Amino acid sequence: MANELRGDIQGLRAVAVLVVIAAHAGVPFLRGGFVGVDVFFVISGYLIAGLLYREVLLTGQVSIGAFWARRARRILPAATLVTVVTVLLSLAWMSLVDAREVVVDALWACAFAANIRFAQQGVDYFATIDGVGPSPLQHYWSLGAEEQFYLAWPLLLTLCLVVTALLAKAPDRRAERLPRRAVLTMLAALTLASLLWSVHATLTSPATAYFSTLTRAWELGVGAMVALLPPPFLRRLTRLSLEIMAVTGVVVLLAACMLISEDTPFPGIAAVLPVAATAMLIVAGGPADVPGRRTRTSRVLAVAPMRVVGDWSYSLYLWHWPAFVLAPIAVGRALTGFEKGLTVLVVITLSAYTYRFVEQPFRAGRPAHRLSARRRALSLYPASAALVAVTAAGAWWWTGFQGGEHGDNPPITVAGAPIDGLQDSTEALVRASVAAARAERAVPSNLTPDLLNLRSSIADVGDCDYEDNVRSLCPHGDGDQTVVVVGDSHARAWIPAFDRIVAAGDWTAYYLVKPQCTAAHVTIASLGSDQPFTDCTDFQRWVVDQVDALHPELVVVASSPPVNGVFEGDKRRTAVGDIVPLLRGGYDDLFRQLGRYAGRVALIRDVPKSPDDPATCLTSGNPSLGDCMFEPVERSTVLGDVAVDSAYASGIEVVDPTPWLCYQGECPTVIGGTLSYRDTDHITTEYAANLWAELGNALTMGLPS
Structure with a gap:
């Protein structure tokens, strides 16, 4: 059964976040490090499924409200902080149009639906297309996918309880009437369906498949099935078989990080590598109630430094992506290797402080005690949404004020331009606009379309x-x-x-x-x-x-x-x-x-x-x-x-x-008073x-x- 205190699980979290950061930092031999997200999905499925199933065995029911309250204390404080800070830094460093996009992304992120937004936009996770860089909140897609799983899994488990009780005609004995086999059967069916859809969607619609919850659900499902493996089965595994399984898991995970790249259709069938590797490493950790069965690999993963990085992994994941996206914009060029190293150090520092002063207090400190009541903890959801909404509203107003339709710069006309007898034709206005640009004239006011809505x-x-x-x-x-x-x-x-x-x-x-x-x-x-x-x-x-x-x-x-x-x-x-x-x-x-x-x-x-x-x-x-x-x-x-x-x-x-x-090999972006390119x-x-x-x-x- 899943045990949230296992040190090797924390170490595995550390591995996952480190390879993700390495891939995004451009480490050449870890181009596939983005599969660390898939490792996180398996771990999350493992821990959450085990937690809820234990609750069913102990109480005969699933307290959905209490579960979501725990998730609120765990997820929302750090996510809200990073979202707000990212919006403010985007206002300071990005163009007004791009900053407005980040504002909209923030609203989707706080609703845990960023993956839906990026899928709808057809965002290519791996590329910077046409000069428009990725959103500094793009990594919130994985939080959206996980939260949607957290929404669905307790409801599915409750449905399984109800169906089992009805079939047994003994609703007062639900805990005894929910065998592992029933839950595993349900999980296996849903996991297989999601995997098959993932393979299909990755080939037919790769841009949307990467972010889709339906193409990722099987990864969480695999973790959930591992959590529900019967203890007698785990106890029968020999020490040698566990050691072999652990080494195989390490090799497969390393191969995934080194061989998978942005050119690999993903998730699809390629995601089986990191998912299977993670499942093997979790199983190889051995049953928690049998001492002396830990593998060498699990002991290495559980060393103190790895556990510390695992503790910080959530904050590391939240901070690293906006740092890598916004830092080059702030300096106006690509980062050097040394500057990337400094950026990673800043991320580590921010993450340590965020874990200490934001995550931990809401888990076990004074805020956690004040929010111990389910209703109070659930209030974190509207509180987080309100804080992000207020920040977004202020940012939206600021971008509108900065790029608003104020000023009296006139539109470009053909008067005095080299129109060569073209009179008032479009070509004449283009030539006049080129002449105005060569003369470094100010951008006209009251452009059509509105400059801040240009991309739409x-x-x-x-x-x-x-x-x-x-x-x-x-x-x-x-x-x-x-x-x-x-x-x-x-x-x-x-x-x-x-x-x-x-x-x-x-x-x-x-x-x-x-x-x-x-x-x-x-x-x-x-x-x-x-x-x-x-x-x-x-x-x-x-x-x-x-x-x-x-x-x-x-x-x-x-x-x-x-x-x-x-x-x-x-x-x-x-x-x-x-x-x-x-x-x-x-x-x-x-x-x-x-x-x-x-x-x-x-x-x-x-x-x-x-x-x-x-x-x-x-x-x-x-x-x-x-x-x-x-x-x-x-x-x-x-x-x-x-x-x-x-x-x-x-x-x-x-x-x-x-x-x-x-005209003459030069193309103005404003022709007359109209923006020509979006x-x-x-x-x-x-x-x-x-x-x-x-x-x-x-x-x-x-x-x-």
């Missing part, structure tokens, strides 16, 4: 969100002519322009767009792994089938280059020189197939990509327009040329939006809508003059 400027796709593997058609408009827009999120960014074209002309539009799914008929890698993005391949085939069925007058293709490489057979190619011929063949095939079923096919050249996030630039310090103007990323430009070359060779029309965004490579919905007439005329869609 994403086109609405209605009911047909193909990111969620929808397979139906949603028409927009009721005109006699049909236009189908095909591509990824870059095609989606043009939807506001097409919506206005549809409203002004005689068109019905279908937006067959799937984020991260390049339009070219190539097999690309999933964003969060080195595995093929099979959903994308399936979607590409489905799109061709729909174009065949619709026989539209016009198909418009808009797509970015693949972000994470292209497969040639079973090999993933990431170098530009290797991608170009594969991508060219994919576009040739796309245009050939579309040309069979559509009256016309046109390509919108991919928009220039910025090396830095414009939202971060425009809300950091007091930038001028020139500080945030950019030159396009060369790799994106080269790969964008591939689609253009294929289109010309296939007799496909090409619309180049570059003059609507850039991130490094997506135009805003507002600016796309402004371009509807230019786009419609370039595509010769017969718009009224």
Whole structure:
């Protein structure tokens, strides 16, 4: 049975948090150290399941309120402290836009639902994408998953009690009518279902699978099953078998830390390694009531320094991630190895003090005695939420005040700009905006969209969100002519322009767009792994089938280059020189197939990509327009040329939006009074809508003059 006082368990916690910190610090031979989180999950399942089952044996029931009260004293004080401090430091060091994102993350974190938020956002746990760094509260996803388990497990155990009592027709003898076999059977079924779902989801939706409670529940379930192993079975294990099991557990866990990497599909089947290793190490600790059965490994894990680090492990986990995320932002560059070492020392110091003055008092000190009553302890939940909410409200107001719509800086106009007779066209305004940026003019006030809400400027796709593997058609408009827009999120960014074209002309539009799914008929890698993005391949085939069925007058293709490489057979190619011929063949095939079923096919050249996030630039310090103007990323430009070359060779029309965004190789992030980009490579919905007439005329869609 689980015993919370086992020293080897504390030592195992120390190992888990140390390898997590090492991985996040960039230690090269421990790239897979993030599996320490999986170790924590198994330990948590082991301790909590054993605790509750013992309660059932002693009292015949589960006191859900008392259990949640204990969890409140254990989890909330330190988590709340770190959340509040992280929000305040984010205000001091991050851009206003990024700080606002942290404020929202804090609210999700205090509700123990951070994993849901990051899964919904499709966050890639392993990567910094498009210049936008990870949230300093991203690690709260694991607390969310654990707390959701803590919510479900006592309820499941209570349900098992009730069902057993009803079947036995003896509700007054529930403790005797709940054999281990019944609970283990329930756990085994749920654990297996979660594991199978984890394997499936990791392959089909890796970005969301990493954070999902459903893909992680089996890890806690394994720990719970270990806690319920019958004592007679444990006593029959020989000393030699326990020693072998312990050594095997160490080897497997070390292999997981060294061999698993950010390129490994995870959790999925790969997570079996750290989970199985942890289970073996826990079992090898030996039954607590049989002296002299401890293995050498368990004795090493239980030495005093390891127990101390294990005691601090919760605080170490809470502090290390915001330290690694915020420190580079504070100094304005990546940390050196020496600076990372200093950061770790700061984290250790903060953790020691947090354990001593925050965690321990709420466990065994005066606050714990005052909160000994269940109702008082449960009040920690609303108290924590209120403190975080007040901090978030203040932070939200502060970012709004700092980046608010005050000031009288005028928008950019064409007056006095080098427009060369272009008059009041979009190209003239772009040239004027470049000239204003070169002159280091102040950023205009009252921008559209609102600067602090820039990242939410994403086109609405209605009911047909193909990111969620929808397979139906949603028409927009009721005109006699049909236009189908095909591509990824870059095609989606043009939807506001097409919506206005549809409203002004005689068109019905279908937006067959799937984020991260390049339009070219190539097999690309999933964003969060080195595995093929099979959903994308399936979607590409489905799109061709729909174009065949619709026989539209016009198909418009808009797509970015693949972000994470292209497969040639079973090999993933990431170098530009290797991608170009594969991508060219994919576009040739796309245009050939579309040309069979559509009256016309046109390509919108991919928009220039910025090396830095414009939202971060425009809300950091007091930038001028020139500080945030950019030159396009060369790799994106080269790969964008591939689609253009294929289109010309296939007799496909090409619309180049570059003059609507850039002039003489420079691209302003503010054009007139409108923000042109919401991130490094997506135009805003507002600016796309402004371009509807230019786009419609370039595509010769017969718009009224």
